[in-house]
Amino acid sequence: MAKVRALKCKECGAEYKVEPLHVCEFCFGPLEIVYDYEEIKKNISREKIEKGPKSLWRYVDLLPVENPTVGLSAGFTPLTKAENLGKLLGLNNLYIKDDSVNHPTLSFKDRVVAVALSKAKEFGFDTAACASTGNLANSVAAHAASASMKCYVFIPSNLETNKIIGSLVFNPTVVAVDGNYDDVNRLSSEIANEFGWAFVNINVRPFYSEGSKTLAYEVAEQLGWRIPDVVVAPLASGSLYTKIWKGFNELREVGLVDRNLPRMLGAQAEGCSPIYQAFKEGRDFIKPVKPNTIAKSIAIGNPADGPYAVKVAKESRGDIQIATDEEVIEGIKLLAKTEGIFTETAGGTTIAVLKKFVEAGLIGKDEVVVAYITGNGYKTMEVLEGKLNKLIHIKPSLIEFKQKVTGKK
Amino acid sequence: MNAMKLKLIYPQEKIKEPILSKLCKSFEVDINIRKANVQEKVGWLELELTGKEEEIEKAIQWLSQQGIDVSPIEGQVFVE
Numbered sequence: 060m061a062k063v064r065a066l067k068c069k070e071c072g073a074e075y076k077v078e079p080l081h082v083c084e085f086c087f088g089p090l091e092i093v094y095d096y097e098e099i100k101k102n103i104s105r106e107k108i109e110k111g112p113k114s115l116w117r118y119v120d121l122l123p124v125e126n127p128t129v130g131l132s133a134g135f136t137p138l139t140k141a142e143n144l145g146k147l148l149g150l151n152n153l154y155i156k157d158d159s160v161n162h163p164t165l166s167f168k169d170r171v172v173a174v175a176l177s178k179a180k181e182f183g184f185d186t187a188a189c190a191s192t193g194n195l196a197n198s199v200a201a202h203a204a205s206a207s208m209k210c211y212v213f214i215p216s217n218l219e220t221n222k223i224i225g226s227l228v229f230n231p232t233v234v235a236v237d238g239n240y241d242d243v244n245r246l247s248s249e250i251a252n253e254f255g256w257a258f259v260n261i262n263v264r265p266f267y268s269e270g271s272k273t274l275a276y277e278v279a280e281q282l283g284w285r286i287p288d289v290v291v292a293p294l295a296s297g298s299l300y301t302k303i304w305k306g307f308n309e310l311r312e313v314g315l316v317d318r319n320l321p322r323m324l325g326a327q328a329e330g331c332s333p334i335y336q337a338f339k340e341g342r343d344f345i346k347p348v349k350p351n352t353i354a355k356s357i358a359i360g361n362p363a364d365g366p367y368a369v370k371v372a373k374e375s376r377g378d379i380q381i382a383t384d385e386e387v388i389e390g391i392k393l394l395a396k397t398e399g400i401f402t403e404t405a406g407g408t409t410i411a412v413l414k415k416f417v418e419a420g421l422i423g424k425d426e427v428v429v430a431y432i433t434g435n436g437y438k439t440m441e442v443l444e445g446k447l448n449k450l451i452h453i454k455p456s457l458i459e460f461k462q463k464v465t466g467k468k
Numbered sequence: 469m470n471a472m473k474l475k476l477i478y479p480q481e482k483i484k485e486p487i488l489s490k491l492c493k494s495f496e497v498d499i500n501i502r503k504a505n506v507q508e509k510v511g512w513l514e515l516e517l518t519g520k521e522e523e524i525e526k527a528i529q530w531l532s533q534q535g536i537d538v539s540p541i542e543g544q545v546f547v548e
């Protein structure tokens with residue numbers, strides 16, 4: 060009767076019991092959750108979902124958690140029809156999935172962490188950990204606090220503290236490691252192996268990444284139970300992008316929707332584009348790069364799910380594009396001034412790349428297009444310094460106001 | 469005994485060197501290769517390194533000094 064059957068290696072197919080494991084013992088491939096869709100199909104319906112909680116947990120039947128206890132308000136973010144931006148780009152059916160207002164830390168990471176830590180609690184972990192200073196760390200620290208779990212966050216020691224205040228405020232133990240990102244990364248893997256902690260993006264990663272599927276479920280429901288024609292989403296590790304695809308596939312599998320699958324368009328920053336490069340060169344493996352871009356939340360030089368993202372781009376008849384730092388900033392400004400949504404650099408990348416795809420003629424004007432905005436601009440304000448209109452300074456005088464502001468006498 | 473699952477990426481100029489054989493002679497570690505793909509311009513392999521903690525750390529350091537990119541199998545999990 061269980062909805063989750065096993066963990067399965069994405070490479071060799073070896074199956075494992077449902078445990079906090081993430082790598083195949085034989086071939087070192089990543090493990091993924093396998094569901095019993097026949098069983099789920101008997102239990103699930105549009106009506107049941109619509110009566111569920113106003114959070115991602117309305118889709119609990121398609122998630123690897125029995126009893127959600129962490130992140131109960133995550134998800135169910137707005138899907139806005141972008142009339143102004145659509146008009147400007149020449150798209151009649153453009154929508155923004157707005158995870159810049161996700162609860163509680165304003166990025167899509169609240170989805171994955173809600174699932175990871177709910178599962179970690181079921182496994183009996185009392186400590187949550189991650190290696191990150193950005194959105195992921197914010198979300199893990201916040202959810203751990205509300206779940207009364209101990210929390211460790213690992214960062215390289217040369218970082219400015221102001222980047223980590225959004226985590227420190229939740230009172231985790233922050234460990235600054237002497238060394239670069241790679242050293243932090245390797246050390247975290249060793250720690251995850253040895254200590255009994257739930258490292259959200261290491262040993263509970265198979266559960267964690269499933270949380271992103273809800274970005275597909277919600278969009279389909281919000282469109283009146285239909286799958287969009289085109290999706291645009293950012294790529295860092297490649298997890299979000301591949302799981303949105305999995306989400307749409309599952310909705311068809313369990314009979315909640317019956318349309319064709321979307322073309323998956325991916326966005327990377329030019330200064331960190333290993334997945335784009337592999338896709339363009341037709342490689343099935345990723346050559347790591349050293350990140351050099353303002354889009355830091357998506358700057359992963361050696362992306363764990365890169366090869367699978369390349370596969371999804373091909374399989375869905377999609378594509379992957381890049382944006383320069385300048386274009387990323389223009390993307391942020393464009394979304395803000397047309398739709399009143401302030402996103403961070405990842406969202407700026409998505410909008411910049413959406414624009415390129417439209418200009419290249421890859422999107423039809425009547426197609427239903429969804430752009431995933433995954434983070435909030437108030438977190439990366441510094442990138443806009445010097446890039447916005449200047450203030451107009453005046454004395455408190457009506458005459459000066461007329462002269463300097465309205466230009467009328 | 470500790471074990472570490474690693475992905476090694478070789479730049480073109482290192483592909484023809486017997487790096488792993490030197491590694492095993494210089495440090496008290498064992499290697500067990502699980503997957504590999506060596507092409508003209510770049511090569512990678514995935515292996516498990518077993519040995520004492522200090523020996524593993526020294527071995528990783530040595531590999532990096534040789535110009536090999538060493539990362540945990542999980543890929544890069546660190547996000548800024």
Ligand SMILES: Cc1ncc(COP(=O)(O)O)c(C=O)c1O
Pocket residue numbers: 166167168193194195293294295296297298299300356357403405406433434435547
């Ligand atoms: C705002 C934002 N968007 C997108 C991503 C991409 O996520 P993934 O690593 O799943 O590709 C991240 C995190 O890495 C992020 O912080």
Ligand SMILES: [Zn+2]
Pocket residue numbers: 068069070071072073083084085086087088
């Ligand atoms: Zn395997």
